[in-house]
Amino acid sequence: MKRLLLLYASQTGRTLQLVAAVRASVAGLADDLQFNCLPAEQATLDDLLATDGIVLATPENFGYMAGKLKDFFDRTFYPAQGRTEGLACLLLVSAGNDGLGALQSMRRIIAGYGWHEVLPAVVVRGEPAAAQLAEVAERAEQLVAGMLIGRW
Template sequence: MKHLLLIHVGESGRTARLGAAVAAGAKQSGAAIELRHLRAEQATVDDLLWADGLLLGTPEKLGYMAGLLKDFFDRTFYPAEGRTLGLPYALFVSAGNDGSGTVRAVERIATGYRWKAVAEPLIVIGEPDEAALAQCRELGEAIAAGLAAGIF
């Protein structure tokens, strides 16, 4: 069974709603995966090393990722260095602006880990509507199914 780690920032608000939708999609995929859904401040290097795939969610904060996601990266980079090469990941962003700075920042760090993006970043601008939540469910479902099928 493959392990899928979903990390997002916040327990309420927009990003939490997006994260819940991504998790629901992963669960409804029917794929043979084990999902571990954590807030960024709870996630540890052990969680990262457990993962066969990764979903990351963050709000846009002043054109950057949330500090708690950056903190996760800071806490795990050196202990995990060289141990997560090629890890497939996908990103979702709750944006107030255009989310592009947030995406660039996360992609730059993911490049340092040598992870592999397996989906285009999903940027939801403003309050998530049903269409945005459906996109999040589709993202979770696609990543879970692809991971279980060995596509990535």
């Protein structure tokens, strides 16, 4: 059985809308998928070590990822070193500006873990439109499909 972990840090409903789109899209996808959705501050090293793929969702805060997601990285980076390399990853950013600072900072950190951003990130600027939520759902489904067939 494959395991997908969705970690999110949210101060606003916009990021939670992205999380809801992922949850809805993967909830009934396959009997061979264990799905775990956690706020970043509740996630542990064990949650990370037990997953085959990860979705990271964050708002853009002052041109950076949310502090709660950064805290997760701070708590798990060294203990996870060499133990999560090759993990399939999808990045989601809810931005009030351009989202590029948040995206760039997450990419630097996941590179240090040795994770692979297997699909293009989704950056939603402002209130998510239906088409953007559909894009988030589609990317999550693609991530799971790739996991289930062993592509990543």
